[in-house]
Amino acid sequence: MGKLEETWMIVSVIILVIFMAIVGYQTFALGMGPPSNKDIIDPQKVDEQAPFDEPGVFEVGENKYEVVMTLETFAFNPGDIEVPVGAEVEFIMTSKDVSHGIQIPGTNLNAMVLPGHIQRITQVFNEPGEYLILCNEYCGIGHQAMFTKITVK
Ligand code: CUA
Structure with a gap:
């Protein structure tokens, strides 16, 4: 193997190890891993x-x-x-049939809700108003009618 080839192999392995260390630190030390998929339930x-x-x-x-x-x-x-302004709201969700999604436009709340899994997301609502809650995962013939609202006041 050429000297240069060897050098670049070592460099690329070092880069990989650095990336894995960063991702591992974020996931386990900072708790930034995906929040879902931890709790399961019989659908x-x-x-x-x-x-x-x-x-x-x-x-x-x-x-x-x-x-x-x-x-x-x-x-x-x-x-x-309905929740008061400034409330910290933890949504604990599961699906009773197929894969759905939940999204509240204007917030960061956006997740899949799968049968057999418990999804938890926390959202703080600082602005009063009516927010749309919608399903953003195609779930069948009535998908476009799957929405409701949350009122913050
Ligand atoms: Cu539920 Cu689309």
Whole structure:
């Protein structure tokens, strides 16, 4: 092997190791890994399992809320949510049938919600108003009708 060839091989391995160290640090030390895919649930029995046996909006602390939500063709349950301005809202979601998505335009909230998995996302709503909640994952014939809203006031 030529000297130059060897040098570049070593350099590229070093670069790879540096990248892996950076990504590993971000994921494990800073907790920046993907938040989903940690909790699983039997998608056939969503209604019988806590917390999804009781979907709804719950106040869990000082201006902290939990929205326990199920997604199904073609609805969000609960729909028409209301939270106060500045509230920190954790959405805890799962799908009862096929793959859905949740997106709230104007915020960073955008995720897939898959059957068999529990998706958790926290969002702070600092601006009052009505926000659209929509499904952004094609889920069947009624996909375009799958939306609701969250009112912040
Ligand atoms: Cu649910 Cu598209």
